[in-house]
Amino acid sequence: MIAEIPVDLEHECNPWLAAEARFNRAADKLGLDDGMRKVLKAPAREVTVSIPVMLDDGRLEVFTGYRVQHSIARGPAKGGIRYAPDVTIDEVRALASWMTWKCAVANIPYGGGKGGVICDPTVLSMGELERITRRYTAAIVDFIGPEVDVPAPDMNTNEQTMAWIMDTYSMHHRQTVTAVVTGKPLNLGGSRGRPEATGRGCLISTLEALKKLGIGPTDARVVIQGFGNVGGMAAKLMTKVGFKVIAVIEWDGAVYNPKGLDVLALMQHRKETGSIVDFSGGENIDREEAMFLECEVLLPAAKENVLTSLNAHRVRCKILCEGANGPTTAPADDILADKGVFVLPDILANGGGVTVSYFEWVQDRQGFFWNEDLVNTRLEEIMVNSFHDVTSYSESHKVDNRTAAYMLALDRVAFAIKLRGIYA
Numbered sequence: 001m002i003a004e005i006p007v008d009l010e011h012e013c014n015p016w017l018a019a020e021a022r023f024n025r026a027a028d029k030l031g032l033d034d035g036m037r038k039v040l041k042a043p044a045r046e047v048t049v050s051i052p053v054m055l056d057d058g059r060l061e062v063f064t065g066y067r068v069q070h071s072i073a074r075g076p077a078k079g080g081i082r083y084a085p086d087v088t089i090d091e092v093r094a095l096a097s098w099m100t101w102k103c104a105v106a107n108i109p110y111g112g113g114k115g116g117v118i119c120d121p122t123v124l125s126m127g128e129l130e131r132i133t134r135r136y137t138a139a140i141v142d143f144i145g146p147e148v149d150v151p152a153p154d155m156n157t158n159e160q161t162m163a164w165i166m167d168t169y170s171m172h173h174r175q176t177v178t179a180v181v182t183g184k185p186l187n188l189g190g191s192r193g194r195p196e197a198t199g200r201g202c203l204i205s206t207l208e209a210l211k212k213l214g215i216g217p218t219d220a221r222v223v224i225q226g227f228g229n230v231g232g233m234a235a236k237l238m239t240k241v242g243f244k245v246i247a248v249i250e251w252d253g254a255v256y257n258p259k260g261l262d263v264l265a266l267m268q269h270r271k272e273t274g275s276i277v278d279f280s281g282g283e284n285i286d287r288e289e290a291m292f293l294e295c296e297v298l299l300p301a302a303k304e305n306v307l308t309s310l311n312a313h314r315v316r317c318k319i320l321c322e323g324a325n326g327p328t329t330a331p332a333d334d335i336l337a338d339k340g341v342f343v344l345p346d347i348l349a350n351g352g353g354v355t356v357s358y359f360e361w362v363q364d365r366q367g368f369f370w371n372e373d374l375v376n377t378r379l380e381e382i383m384v385n386s387f388h389d390v391t392s393y394s395e396s397h398k399v400d401n402r403t404a405a406y407m408l409a410l411d412r413v414a415f416a417i418k419l420r421g422i423y424a
Helices: 007-012 015-030 034-041 089-106 126-143 159-173 197-213 229-240 263-273 287-291 330-339 352-366 372-397 401-420
Strands: 045-054 060-069 077-084 111-118 149-153 221-225 244-250 253-256 283-285 295-300 317-321 342-344
Touching: 007 015, 015 034, 015 089, 015 330, 015 401, 034 401, 045 089, 045 126, 060 089, 060 126, 060 149, 077 089, 077 126, 077 159, 077 352, 089 111, 089 352, 089 372, 089 401, 111 126, 111 149, 126 159, 149 159, 149 352, 197 229, 197 295, 197 317, 197 342, 197 352, 197 372, 221 229, 221 287, 229 244, 229 263, 244 263, 244 287, 253 287, 283 287, 330 342, 342 401, 352 372, 372 401
Parallel strands: 077 111, 077 149, 221 244, 221 295, 295 317, 317 342
Antiparallel strands: 045 060, 060 111, 244 253, 253 283
């Protein structure tokens, strides 16, 4: 419960404050003036909407929804929509700003956006979720669009949610507009390679980091927290190229095998039992103990604030690949730097998802769709270029990778704003 969290840790785990701290560090290193800092920091637009919905039992309930467009300097806002009971405007603001920097690091023509609805999807029927989604979309319909703001799936939303949003938007505009969202089903203008994109991006970034450290994939032990779309896909792809996934951590437990887990068998076990625990190909271990196993790669792919100032000193990995958004708090950055951990920050490592979302948007607007090999080839090109852009910035400015990624992103967005000028 929030009352039990120490005030300093509560402050540390506030995502908007974490985003601000990293912004300030990068802005100081770049020598940005106060005016440009204000422009870069302030969200361009924030929308809060009430969502009245008739529930299945006949009760009328009102939910709250948010959409934040942090920046549109380099293109339309881009970012997911999450459904969760603990969504806050600070969280959405932070995630929107991270999307701005993530798109800038990947050098794709988007700004950052994010949305959220305060609800508990686990207690809502499909019909209730559809009505919430459609009413939320109708409430923000004037603020989204292919040239304005392009939503995508996030926590507790999926391709069906995107299909509902696309349909609702299209009904309001009296024409089918597939490019209004990404992460759609293939038959409605989705892109091949999209489900694997974030996990594949983590793989590509990790492979580049291993090359830099002189470690081969077959010599790399991996611990993955989260076994959903990002963590599960990363695990599957990593084992294909020789990584040894020695532990997987989920909300209800962790499994460990020092010789490497059979990831496909573990996926099947979870499909059959609903859990990763009691897997015959490994042993159950404590979730916290698993996080701090000795390994070459630690890949948190679940939620924010996993590594804090209270536990970052316990990390025993060479590479931290952030598959989730914000898994490391700002005060933990210095601890990891002191330990010599090679950090692949979230705005670099998990950029595969938004990159292939960009490909989907391009394909929808062209009305011409690519095969999966082309998607993966172009994804690899962008991820490898982004990795080297960040590490080159790190070396030339003598800063850690996260600060370098933020400096690169701020530099690119500030440059676009200066070229455009300030409209008055």
